[in-house]
Amino acid sequence: MLIGHAAVFAPLMFRTVLVLAQRMNPALEEASAALGASRARTFLKVSLPGILPGILAGAFLVFMQSLDNVSVTLFLGDPGRTMLPLxxxxxxEESLDGRVAAVSGLLILAAALLLVTLQRFGGRSSS
Structure with a gap:
């Protein structure tokens, strides 16, 4: 199931990271290499902080799509287990149940809180 969801929703993650990676100044990585940093250190100290908001945004999108996508879970799910979307x-399908509305409301609240938290603590500076 995990591999199937990763294959289906990887383009969402890829696009969000790609946008930030394209906006990064390549001179920063070149300067890091010129100052003697290894490739791994350059990635950890220069590249990763630059694309981290894209990784977080992509992870949020993938998580929300994974929760919402019944068809992928239906076709890839294990018959012995019942996943939340199913x-x-x-x-x-059975009846109008208040539990569905309650779980949906909790998912919406969790998504809104996560968005506000990411915006507040992970937002880009105005300069």
Whole structure:
């Protein structure tokens, strides 16, 4: 299931990281190498902080899409286990249940709180 979700939703992660990677100034990495830093140290100290907001945003998008995508979970799921999207879908088919609304509300609240937290602590500076 994990490999299937990764294959389906990897383009979301790729696009968000790619946008920030393209905006990075290549002179920063060149300066790090010129000052004697190894490739690994340059990545950890220069490149990774530059693309970290894209990684976090991509992870958030992938997580939300993974929770919401019933079809991928339906086709890749183990018959012995019931995943949250499938359970919610089954509850909607059976009857209108307040638990579906409650879980949906909690997911929306968690997404909103995560977005606000990322914006507050991981937002880009205005300069």
């Amino acid at each position: 359970r919610l879908f089954a509850m909607l």
